[in-house]
Amino acid sequence: MSKELKVKHIACIGAGYVGGPTMAVIAQKCPDIKVTVVDMNEQRIAAWNDANLDNLPIYEPGLAEVVAEARNRNLFFSTDVDGAIAAADMIFISVNTPTKTYGIGKGMAADLKYVELCARQIARVATSDKIVVEKSTLPVRTAQSIRTILDAENKGLQFQVLSNPEFLAEGTAVQDLHQPDRVLIGGGQDQAGQAAVQALVDIYARWVDRERIITTNVWSSELSKLTANAFLAQRVSSINAISALCEKSGADVDEIARAIGKDSRIGPKFLKASVGFGGSCFQKDILNLVYIARSYGLTEVADYWEQVIKMNDYQKRRFAENIVSKLFNTVSGKKIAILGWAFKKDTNDTRESAAIYVADYLLNEQAELWVYDPKVKAEQVYADLDYLNTRSEAENRRLVKVVNDPYQAMDDAHAVAILTEWDEFKTYDWQKVYEGMKKPAFLFDGRNVVSSPALLGLGFKYIGIGHCVS
Numbered sequence: 001m002s003k004e005l006k007v008k009h010i011a012c013i014g015a016g017y018v019g020g021p022t023m024a025v026i027a028q029k030c031p032d033i034k035v036t037v038v039d040m041n042e043q044r045i046a047a048w049n050d051a052n053l054d055n056l057p058i059y060e061p062g063l064a065e066v067v068a069e070a071r072n073r074n075l076f077f078s079t080d081v082d083g084a085i086a087a088a089d090m091i092f093i094s095v096n097t098p099t100k101t102y103g104i105g106k107g108m109a110a111d112l113k114y115v116e117l118c119a120r121q122i123a124r125v126a127t128s129d130k131i132v133v134e135k136s137t138l139p140v141r142t143a144q145s146i147r148t149i150l151d152a153e154n155k156g157l158q159f160q161v162l163s164n165p166e167f168l169a170e171g172t173a174v175q176d177l178h179q180p181d182r183v184l185i186g187g188g189q190d191q192a193g194q195a196a197v198q199a200l201v202d203i204y205a206r207w208v209d210r211e212r213i214i215t216t217n218v219w220s221s222e223l224s225k226l227t228a229n230a231f232l233a234q235r236v237s238s239i240n241a242i243s244a245l246c247e248k249s250g251a252d253v254d255e256i257a258r259a260i261g262k263d264s265r266i267g268p269k270f271l272k273a274s275v276g277f278g279g280s281c282f283q284k285d286i287l288n289l290v291y292i293a294r295s296y297g298l299t300e301v302a303d304y305w306e307q308v309i310k311m312n313d314y315q316k317r318r319f320a321e322n323i324v325s326k327l328f329n330t331v332s333g334k335k336i337a338i339l340g341w342a343f344k345k346d347t348n349d350t351r352e353s354a355a356i357y358v359a360d361y362l363l364n365e366q367a368e369l370w371v372y373d374p375k376v377k378a379e380q381v382y383a384d385l386d387y388l389n390t391r392s393e394a395e396n397r398r399l400v401k402v403v404n405d406p407y408q409a410m411d412d413a414h415a416v417a418i419l420t421e422w423d424e425f426k427t428y429d430w431q432k433v434y435e436g437m438k439k440p441a442f443l444f445d446g447r448n449v450v451s452s453p454a455l456l457g458l459g460f461k462y463i464g465i466g467h468c469v470s
């Protein structure tokens with residue numbers, strides 16, 4: 001590989017929540033580089049190519065504008081994985097790395113079969129030197145396995161494997177990509193490795209300040225990603241642990257968050273007590289970290305991080321149990337409105353959403369649920385519940401109604417449970433909601449989003465997280 005590399009054609013395998021937005025922004029910022037995003041999921045690619053930008057497979061504020069600017073200029077979406085690999089000089093792997101559901105490490109380790117398939121496909125198809133970039137979140141030392149697979153074909157080609165984990169958060173993906181806190185690139189320490197690192201630095205440097213682009217060795221980069229997610233999730237579990245103590249002691253968790261967040265060593269972010277964190281990554285990545293620590297024999301380290309997940313499970317369960325106990329110990333046959341199904345606001349992603357687990361708990365208690373979410377479709381709600389396998393698909397459809405009108409969901413309900421912090425919930429006519437509900441009218445606010453004094457004066461039995469006002 002020559003010392004100075006200039007990337008002309010990027011391929012990205014995986015057109016999901018990371019591959020799609022990340023590549024759209026790279027294409028937007030680098031009009032001279034051709035960017036081809038490929039996926040084996042034909043439906044997903046068709047949606048990325050849909051002329052109507054409302055039909056993009058992912059909802060993210062600002063994403064449609066970025067796609068509109070770059071699509072069919074230098075950004076292309078395709079199912080031709082081989083073609084894109086062959087043409088590219090840099091290939092991002094952005095495929096999913098879910099928790100294993102079988103075999104050794106079941107329920108803990110990351111399932112790397114999709115990543116390995118990509119590496120094998122690159123090795124098979126490549127006829128020129130490639131820089132392969134790990135964009136997926138991967139266990140430390142995965143780059144070594146990828147490198148071994150790539151080199152095994154013995155074609156006389158030069159492969160460099162870089163780690164470039166993605167730190168975007170859903171709902172703010174475009175903003176995070178345009179103005180990242182940092183970009184992290186790990187690469188080989190030899191001359192060829194450093195040339196590959198520099199090629200990727202040059203791409204990001206088109207719009208990211210150079211001092212925000214951190215370069216490290218590959219293993220530090222891989223492990224930094226798991227560590228960042230573990231630290232973030234740990235903050236949520238920490239404040240949620242305190243929320244339980246607040247409910248017993250009369251302290252208010254939002255006041256505590258404000259008080260401790262002023263300490264510049266602690267900082268104000270990620271201190272919002274909630275019904276529990278969700279999303280596709282926090283749980284999966286911590287489980288993976290725990291698994292890695294255990295596999296190195298580091299039991300105390302593994303136990304320490306595992307507690308973050310246990311606290312999160314406790315928080316979801318505690319919220320659901322509280323609904324049943326406040327509703328006089330039975331919700332059987334009672335209409336309960338669920339406001340919000342996505343794992344956070346401004347996304348249509350429901351993976352590991354706390355709503356799924358709270359709903360499942362209430363359904364086990366034979367509640368009748370009416371679900372409203374501004375961005376999540378009914379099929380997704382049913383698919384999430386069916387996936388748990390707790391009851392038959394027919395039963396899920398009998399007990400759960402998904403509606404497009406929040407007032408219909410809340411009308412004549414015994415209780416409303418807010419599970420996502422959508423801004424629109426704050427602007428509802430809560431007086432009208434109150435009048436339409438059964439009395440006492442319970443409002444369980446799993447996100448502390450509607451706890452204004454005006455609303456509390458309406459007569460609701462209001463139960464928030466980490467404080468209890470009724």
Ligand code: NAD
Binds near residue numbers: 019038095117166167
């Ligand atoms: P996703 O499931 O939305 O997308 C992955 C895509 O890869 C799917 O569309 C799938 O069809 C495709 N795919 C899998 N194997 C393939 C193959 N062999 N050939 C072609 N296509 C293939 O996943 P995601 O949320 O985009 O996450 C991808 C990775 O990024 C994960 O490792 C995740 O941990 C990490 N990550 C995700 C986020 C996030 O916010 N979702 C943020 C940072 C990092």
Ligand code: UGA
Binds near residue numbers: 269270275277344
């Ligand atoms: C998270 C990280 O923030 C990203 O940096 C990372 O790239 C990504 O995971 C990933 O690897 O997938 P994301 O899961 O999209 O991003 O969203 P977050 O904003 O981190 O929220 C995660 C969950 O924690 C949500 O359910 C959210 O409601 C909850 N949360 C967050 C709280 O309950 N309280 C808080 O103070 C913050």
